[in-house]
Each structure stands twice: as structure tokens, then as C-alpha cells.
Amino acid sequence: MAKSIILIPSRLAATRLPNKPLLKINNKSIIMHVYEKAIECGIGDVFVTTCDEEIISEVQKNGGKSILTSKDHNTGTDRIAEALDKIKLENEVDYIINLQGDEPLIDISDIKNLSNKAINNNSDLATLACKIDKSNQDKYTNSNIVKVVTQDNLQQTSISQAVKFERIIDVKTNNYIYQHIGIYIYKKSILRKFINLNQTENEKVKKLEQLRALENGINIDVAYAKTMPIGVDTKEDYVELKKLMKYKK
Secondary structure: OOOEEEEEEEOOOOOOOOOHHHOEEOOEEHHHHHHHHHHHHOOOOEEEEEOOHHHHHHHHHOOOOEEEOOOOOOOHHHHHHHHHHHHOOHHHOOEEEEOOOOOOOOOHHHHHHHHHHHHHOOOOEEEEEEOOOOOOHHHHOOOOOOEEEEOOOHHHHOEEEEEEEEOOOOHHHOOOEEEEEEEEEEEHHHHHHHHOOOOOHHHHHHOOOHHHHHOOOOOOEEEEOOOOOOOOOOHHHHHHHHHHOOOOO
16 A cells, blocks of 8 residues: 655745744644644645744644755755655655645645545646636636646546646637646655756746646646635735634634
């Protein structure tokens, strides 16, 4: 049976909302909301990987596990690769799940579904996507919302290969467009291959690290998510999320 580990990259230096992992919702930090969701999945060990001592302290004082990593990483994927080395569980792990630390409302069933689909499909690398509300055309031109085009209709197949990822996309020239959810599951060997590849020009310009995989021949499978998590990127996102989670336990 394949064994997995969940790693949550996190840092304080977000340009649009500094210190967001430590912001509180219902008297609990955002990073701890995500950590507890990961634990609830029951998939495997969970660690927060960060270059900030403040996040290390926050996780550990609340009974969680964390790993201090370098400040010099270009992406969260590079950060989790270093963390995997430090945890010294590599020989015991087959798959690594990279869970974003700023989506406290992500659905546990979607995380489990991604893990199961990737393992059953023998995916090298897989991620999640959900449908886009067709009545909100602004989402297709909103560069803060990443879109993925798949080969097949995800709502019918539940998993398909990614064709491309874009921040702004023309709905008239693409068939199966979904909103990308930034959670990944890698085979251990693919994670090692990925971090040894140079960043591509498209990756740098569009700030989408998954393009490095596609442009180097690594297939990305996309599993269908039933829910649309809300990420915390701005102060407005934070205020909205606090309202949504006000009555959640």
C-alpha cells in the first residue's frame, strides 16, 4: 500500500497580506486551521515547512509538527523537497502532498479524492480543479484566479490530463476550463526530478510553477473537486473568510 506524507509550505513574507499564516479566525491561526484539516484526512504524517521561526513556534505550541527550511527557495515545491530531506522519512514515503497553507476551508473529501485518484491512476503528478461559475465571466480574466484546461470533461471523468495553465484565458478557444486549486501530489521520484529542473521563462513570467513540469514533459493529472476553497490573498479575502467561518467550529 502506498504511503503518503502531507507537507504544508508557509511563509510570512506575502506581498499582498503580510503575516497571513498567523492571522486569526475563530481564535485560531490560518496555518493551524489548515494543519488540522490535513490531520483529519488521515492520509499520513503532516508537517508545516517554513523559513520563519514565528510559524515554527505557532505550530509547535499548538501540538503540530514543523520543519525550518531555507529562505532562498523560489517556490513552495522547492521548500517541501528540502523538508523531506530533513524529516528523513524519504525511504518510507511513496507520495508527497503539497497542501497550500492559506486555504482553511479546503474540503477534506477533496484532498482524499485527489490522493486516491493519483495513487489508483499511478499519476506522476496530480492536482485539483473545480468548475467555474459561468455567470461570473470575470473569473476568466482575473489573473489572481489560475485556470487549467484539461483534455476531457472533468465532471464526467473525474480525472484528466492538464493541457495548460493560464491566469487569463479566452473561453471561446478552449473547451474544458476549470479553476485550479493549488494542491499537488507527487511521486517521490517526480518531486526530485522537478526541483532539479531550471525554472522556465513561462513559469517566471506567469508565476506558475506547474508550467515547469508541463514544459519538461511531466504529465499533470487533474482530479475534479466538488467544492471551491477560498484562498486568503488580500485583506478583503481575510475579512470575507472570517464572516464565512464565524459559525464554523
